[in-house]
Amino acid sequence: MSKIVEILSPEEIRRTVNRLASEIIERAGDLSDLVLLGIHTRGVPLAQRLTQQIEILEQLTIAVGAIDITFFRDDLDKVGMRTPAKTQIPLDLTGKFVVLVDDVIYSGRTIRAALNAVNEYGRPESITLAVLVDRGHRQLPIHPNFVGKELPTAREEQVKVYLEETDGQDRVELISP
Ligand SMILES: O=P(O)(O)OC[C@H]1O[C@H](OP(=O)(O)OP(=O)(O)O)[C@H](O)[C@@H]1O
């Protein structure tokens, strides 16, 4: 039977998102050029939460969008085609400070695909990466700039993120076989 351990509680997720929002503000250039792009599935609500918190702290409207990386995966043949969710990029990204947002980073292949997807919407001034959980085991030279939780894991383990918007609850768990 597999073992399940809670890694982040709802309160810890709330505090982590707030901290990440503050870090993004601290390191952003001009906040009026900031664009947060959430990666489907759970990166999208996370990007919206971060945006909301940045807007509360800075009293500014921040652009937020969503990316579906399905067509940009390098392993489409292995994972099979999913119905692509709609990519929503609110503006030309040329000259913008783009922050990609995802729930988990593992191999880094999702982010590689997201970089290719973003490329079709202009040439940003910079692209950084915010993740809720970095579980290690990268297969590409990709490193997040903003990390909610560094979580050393074994390859055979799984990190599962639940969010209210997609799953009806906030929780991060580590599942060991
Ligand atoms: O660094 P990687 O090895 O690419 O893994 C990380 C990705 O895996 C999960 O997405 P998944 O493909 O399971 O889709 P989902 O977000 O729709 O659940 C997670 O949400 C990340 O996007």
Ligand SMILES: O=c1cc[nH]c(=O)[nH]1
């Ligand atoms: O454990 C993992 C690996 C990739 N993506 C996840 O969401 N969890």
